[in-house]
Amino acid sequence: MPLSACIIAFNEADRIGDCIASLAFCDEVVVVDSHSTDATVAIATSMGARVLQRPFDGFRSQKQFAIEQAAHDWVLCLDADERVSDVLRTSIEAARATGFDGAAGYRFARLSEYFGKFLRHGNAYPDRVLRLFDRRRGGWRGQREVHEAASVDGAVRTLAGDLIHHPYRSLEQQLLKTQRYARMMAEHDHARGKRATLAKLVLSPAWRFWRGYLLRGGFLDGWHGLVYAYVRANYVRQKAVMLWLLQNGQPVTTPER
Known part of the structure; x- marks a missing residue:
């Protein structure tokens, strides 16, 4: 075949x-x-x-x-x-x-x-x-x-x-990559009528961290697992904040002059 x-x-x-x-x-x-x-x-x-x-x-x-x-x-x-x-x-x-x-x-x-x-x-x-x-x-x-x-x-x-x-060459690259993905996902969700809520802003990042780090055993990977869980939770936070801004008519990127 x-x-x-x-x-x-x-x-x-x-x-x-x-x-x-x-x-x-x-x-x-x-x-x-x-x-x-x-x-x-x-x-x-x-x-x-x-x-x-x-x-x-x-x-x-x-x-x-x-x-x-x-x-x-x-x-x-x-x-x-x-x-x-x-x-x-x-x-x-x-x-x-x-x-x-x-x-x-x-x-x-x-x-x-x-x-x-x-x-x-x-x-x-x-x-x-x-x-x-x-x-x-x-x-x-x-x-x-x-x-x-x-x-x-x-x-x-x-x-x-x-x-x-081998997803990341450096922490800086990971942070830039997750920020870009968060923006793309926020724009995708906004275009389809999804809304950010106060609960999502506050609770979703915390849930992502504790689910991955504790419930799924991320702590078993040592400090690598801790940093990974924290950065991934921050991605969820960025996505929710960007969606919140978009639904309130605010740009999430620097407007062209």
Whole structure:
């Protein structure tokens, strides 16, 4: 069963090589690049990937475009900061050997590295994602361009092994990234008539922290788990504040002069 790997990227010269190397078992690798200014394209091309350029207009749209360009109907979708572990590769190849056995898609756990340690508890893990699927029966659907998720019509099965994730180069990058995501989500919710309430402003961040850090055992990851839980709670706070401002007619970005 032929399999295409699809990656979206922008200025990922330090990570794209490891990502593509982990996909050596796929029949092709398609990289959709958003006009990187570093060596991302050169590295991907040198490793045999087919690189396409497309202006970025949203994570979901970019990923849907990528699978539409694939040569094969079964696709494996990764971000440039992800790579397939050896155990997951074995699981994928076993499913592939059966012709994917009537399933429409497969999900698997994502294991995130956080400042030198892999997080195995709390809200960070297992973080199962649907990334291997038959594009004829699904894809990156819906209207939300951030926190996008693939969906399929048909049976979804779970594979053993982890998708290794290296999401942040620094705390500064994480804070900037979560702020951007919070704004995009607030704008998405506002456009669809959702409202922020005083309860959401006050209680939702606290609940996100205590659910992940205590109820789901985030404290077992030591100080890494504490910092992760705190930053994620702050994301919830930022999203609620931005939605509150939008519904009260206030901008959340600096107006152009």
